Amino acid sequence: MDMPAANPATLAKRDRVLARLAEVLPEQALIRDEAERRAYECDALTAYTCLPMAVVLPGTTAEVAAVLRICHEERVPIVPRGAGTSLAGGSLATEDAIILGVARMRDVLEVDHADRIIRVQTGITNLAVTGEVESDGFFYAPDPSSQLACAIAGNIAMNSGGAHCLKYGVTTNNLLGVTLVQMDGTVIELGGAHMDAAGYDLLGLVCGSEGQLGVVTEATLRILPKPEGARPVLMGFDSSEVAGACVSDIIKAGVLPVAIEFMDRPCIRACEDFAKAGYPDCEALLIVEVEGSQDEIDEQLGLITQIARRHNPVELRESQSEEESKRIWLGRKSAFGAMGSINDYMCLDGTIPVSSLPFVLRRIGEMSQEFGLDVANVFHAGDGNMHPLILFDANKPGDLELCEAFGAEILKLCVEAGGCLTGEHGVGIEKRDLMSVQFAPEDLEAQMRIKDVFDPHWLLNPAKVFPLEASATRRAA
Numbered sequence: 001m002d003m004p005a006a007n008p009a010t011l012a013k014r015d016r017v018l019a020r021l022a023e024v025l026p027e028q029a030l031i032r033d034e035a036e037r038r039a040y041e042c043d044a045l046t047a048y049t050c051l052p053m054a055v056v057l058p059g060t061t062a063e064v065a066a067v068l069r070i071c072h073e074e075r076v077p078i079v080p081r082g083a084g085t086s087l088a089g090g091s092l093a094t095e096d097a098i099i100l101g102v103a104r105m106r107d108v109l110e111v112d113h114a115d116r117i118i119r120v121q122t123g124i125t126n127l128a129v130t131g132e133v134e135s136d137g138f139f140y141a142p143d144p145s146s147q148l149a150c151a152i153a154g155n156i157a158m159n160s161g162g163a164h165c166l167k168y169g170v171t172t173n174n175l176l177g178v179t180l181v182q183m184d185g186t187v188i189e190l191g192g193a194h195m196d197a198a199g200y201d202l203l204g205l206v207c208g209s210e211g212q213l214g215v216v217t218e219a220t221l222r223i224l225p226k227p228e229g230a231r232p233v234l235m236g237f238d239s240s241e242v243a244g245a246c247v248s249d250i251i252k253a254g255v256l257p258v259a260i261e262f263m264d265r266p267c268i269r270a271c272e273d274f275a276k277a278g279y280p281d282c283e284a285l286l287i288v289e290v291e292g293s294q295d296e297i298d299e300q301l302g303l304i305t306q307i308a309r310r311h312n313p314v315e316l317r318e319s320q321s322e323e324e325s326k327r328i329w330l331g332r333k334s335a336f337g338a339m340g341s342i343n344d345y346m347c348l349d350g351t352i353p354v355s356s357l358p359f360v361l362r363r364i365g366e367m368s369q370e371f372g373l374d375v376a377n378v379f380h381a382g383d384g385n386m387h388p389l390i391l392f393d394a395n396k397p398g399d400l401e402l403c404e405a406f407g408a409e410i411l412k413l414c415v416e417a418g419g420c421l422t423g424e425h426g427v428g429i430e431k432r433d434l435m436s437v438q439f440a441p442e443d444l445e446a447q448m449r450i451k452d453v454f455d456p457h458w459l460l461n462p463a464k465v466f467p468l469e470a471s472a473t474r475r476a477a
Helices: 008-024 034-040 061-074 126-136 152-158 202-206 240-252 265-275 294-309 322-333 335-340 354-371 399-416 432-438 441-454 468-476
Strands: 054-056 078-081 098-101 108-112 117-121 175-181 187-191 215-222 230-237 259-264 284-291 315-318 344-347 375-380 388-392
Touching (some): 008 054, 061 078, 061 098, 152 215, 187 202, 230 240, 230 322, 240 284, 259 265, 265 322, 265 335, 265 375, 294 315, 335 344, 335 388, 388 399, 432 441, 432 468, 441 468
Parallel strands (some): 078 098
Antiparallel strands (some): 117 215, 175 187, 175 215, 230 284
């Protein structure tokens, strides 16, 4: 059954647009039926839903360009969508918009081991990129916890990171070029299979722009040789503040592990029940991994454990086998799912200076008491990218609103501590009205002028990133 139109004019426009889209897309690439569109009414921020006008699933850059050209002429908004794993409502539809998904665009277009690149369509999953090259001794470094499901398109839109971004950087550090389709259907190439591109850094502008500037259909990514070896160490502490101080001291000492991950007691318990990773019984846990030759690993872990002992850990244990290391990381990668199996939660994404970890963790604990909602902490401690999980009851009236108010205060705290609203999840709808906390009106105006250039009618991913009132005013102009 089709979604009922608000009025005859809207119905006529919808029918006309869908008829035009049917002329440029295969039948299976155009979803009109209401039941099928329900699968696209939200992303991983499931608290909010909205049924789109239609869903299109093009298979090529040419089909994407044809869709955008039609929607530009008809003034129909487009919501780009990767795999729908956004935790900030980044691919939430509006009722007058068409969702453009890249799920059918999963081809590997080129692999060049000599130049250490892989070129892919952006519907391919993050983990599948490594899967294409690992038998040849290479890997793709950014590794979000959702890497089994999340698409490269969404990684580029949100500039995603992951556990190992401390050493290897986030998506922008591993992205060399893109094919970008602009709202009017124009196809442009930014960057390419080389270290640096001439002219303005438009590639850096597109990465992290949350679908506001165009639709990325192809990407050239950097692949790296797999390290000779790697080994994690588990560090248990009797408080989150002490664990945070240990992280700060490790970074201060100039040691660069490949990853430093943090979990507090609620997450430790949930992940241990799920993965049987052998985590210690403690209030806060750090997973610190180093890599290189055996001698390099021994030297780095020696320095790191020496620093950790100054903080009186309740447990300090190196992995003794590859199988144990896999279990340790399975537990961490399963954190969001493990917590979701026992409680409703909202996952935040503020980023702070590493030196502020003890203070911010203490304040979050105090605020948890003030709001009456528990918080589980799991995050990339090495670069200060925090992911507090605020636990609430979705079936209890008022709990969601209380959770959102608590979340807003945590994000404000991150900004006050010298950090920012988001590290890798993006702004989406979740943080759009907090942008004025981080940016002055002049800063926001400068950003919106950039969108004006790429998308003059504000049709790309509407009602996201910028404060809602500003977006509505811009689109109506």
